[in-house]
Amino acid sequence: MIPFKRHIQDIKPYEPGKPIKELQREYGMRSVIKLASNENPLGPSGKAIRAMRKTIREVHLYPEGNCYYLLTRLAKELDLDPAQIIFGNGSNEIIELLARGFLSEGDEVISSEMTFLVYPILSQVCGAKFKAVPMTRDYRYDLDGILRAITPKTRIIFIANPNNPTGTYVTAREVEDFLAKVPENIVVCFDEAYVDFVDAEDFPKMLAYVKAGRANVVVLRTFSKAYGLAGLRIGYGAASKEMAAYLHKVRQPFNVNAVAQAAAAAALDDSFFLWRTKWLVVRGRKFFYRKLKPLGLEYLPSQANFILVHMKTDGQEVYQELLRQGMIVRPMSAYKLGEWIRITIGRHSQNTELIRLLKAYLNKNISCKASRVSAA
Ligand SMILES: Cc1ncc(COP(=O)(O)O)c(C=O)c1O
The missing domain is CATH 3.40.640.10 (Type I PLP-dependent aspartate aminotransferase-like (Major domain))
Structure with missing residues (x-):
């Protein structure tokens, strides 16, 4: 018998954000945006x-x-x-x-x-x-x-x-x-x-x-x-x-x-690079605050380069739907926040695309629900 330690066997391994290349391979996509692992969207300095x-x-x-x-x-x-x-x-x-x-x-x-x-x-x-x-x-x-x-x-x-x-x-x-x-x-x-x-x-x-x-x-x-x-x-x-x-x-x-x-x-x-990064994040946080509210989505005001958003539905489902559109965010079920997703602040064009996809997701779901209600 191999002397595996019980307390180590019981560990649930850390699940990192999905890498861009993996999604490209799986879905045959060329363009993928990753706003999942709190990385710097400007790249290295x-x-x-x-x-x-x-x-x-x-x-x-x-x-x-x-x-x-x-x-x-x-x-x-x-x-x-x-x-x-x-x-x-x-x-x-x-x-x-x-x-x-x-x-x-x-x-x-x-x-x-x-x-x-x-x-x-x-x-x-x-x-x-x-x-x-x-x-x-x-x-x-x-x-x-x-x-x-x-x-x-x-x-x-x-x-x-x-x-x-x-x-x-x-x-x-x-x-x-x-x-x-x-x-x-x-x-x-x-x-x-x-x-x-x-x-x-x-x-x-x-x-x-x-x-x-x-x-x-x-x-x-x-x-x-x-x-x-x-x-x-x-x-x-x-x-x-x-x-x-x-x-x-x-x-x-x-x-x-x-x-x-x-x-x-x-x-x-490279203090200029650091300054640009912080500026991008602070501006991006404000952009999301402005855009999420009209969508009826609650979020937690953040001091970091990401925002936690309450989708009021299964966050895993939102994550999967966004993946199909070439957008990687982070589902939060591992943190017992099943209805939330975490969004890393990206470049302005990436943030805008995410808001567009979230809007489309919400519209689709609202119309699905409405058609179910009228069928009933
Ligand atoms: C709170 C916190 N601490 C530490 C780390 C690890 O950072 P590093 O890449 O330096 O190992 C992370 C990375 O996501 C983090 O969120």
């Missing part, structure tokens, strides 16, 4: 592309194990000591390092329901129990609920801020109150994958806690979203020197490839 081209000639060599050049560049950007930063193969890897570093069988991890599914998966891999605290009525993390869920077995609390898939956030004041009450032996991980899209003034400045020496706070960020480098897999954690040194012991020696390191460093220098 020109500076990053040039850096990648240059580095490709050197891929016969192992990368720098400590990401020296990128580390120095980012530490300057964030005004942190380089010893406070650890890079990962996507910020997902830092979540994994935290899980492997701090969890043993029987430990507990707390987060929210309707949040990033990698937290429960990686907790379960380590045999820990994942507690999903219900959200507030306005689909935000319930920090008081999380405090109430703490037990002596709690090791890590994950807070996605802004949250995926709701796009909602917890405020600076709420975080301050929360951190004042969390025992210092619990690691609190603020996952800021979408921080570059935030425009709310009361959004917390988590790096200030790290700078102030808050030993149990870890802040995660990524180059996958605003920096347009999702395919390279690079993200990082910022924490106390002691925490970063501990996590370095858990990682593999060459966990971040050379092309990713070079591209990320170049992307940090």
Whole structure:
């Protein structure tokens, strides 16, 4: 008998958004729009592309194990000591390092329901129990609920801020109150994958806690979203020197490839690209707010590069219908949001096309319902 572990066999694997090429193959389509995985619709920055081209000639060599050049560049950007930063193969890897570093069988991890599914998966891999605290009525993390869920077995609390898939956030004041009450032996991980899209003034400045020496706070960020480098897999954690040194012991020696390191460093220098990306997203969010309301569709105001939309019908069915039209969005049944779909903000032409398809879908469904009623 192969000694499969029960808690690993019970894991429901993460289902990523459907790749464009897969849909093209399946349906024989040439033109496909993907607004499903919160990627950057502008592609990578020109500076990053040039850096990648240059580095490709050197891929016969192992990368720098400590990401020296990128580390120095980012530490300057964030005004942190380089010893406070650890890079990962996507910020997902830092979540994994935290899980492997701090969890043993029987430990507990707390987060929210309707949040990033990698937290429960990686907790379960380590045999820990994942507690999903219900959200507030306005689909935000319930920090008081999380405090109430703490037990002596709690090791890590994950807070996605802004949250995926709701796009909602917890405020600076709420975080301050929360951190004042969390025992210092619990690691609190603020996952800021979408921080570059935030425009709310009361959004917390988590790096200030790290700078102030808050030993149990870890802040995660990524180059996958605003920096347009999702395919390279690079993200990082910022924490106390002691925490970063501990996590370095858990990682593999060459966990971040050379092309990713070079591209990320170049992307940090492309502030115009970052500005354009944020402008596109902020404008796109407003466009969707304006267009969804007249269609009778509710949505959650978002601080991220996506919007969660309540279709008031089976979201999987809407997803399938949009797929047939060459549009990939994200159905939300895995998050127990069966009537919702998540839409990534795209370029204006892509956003307009999605609104056109949603309108057509709703019209078709309304007329189907009307003809069923008149037949009855
Ligand atoms: C909340 C959240 N954290 C982390 C990640 C992972 O990002 P990365 O590509 O850096 O692994 C994602 C990606 O979708 C996310 O939504």
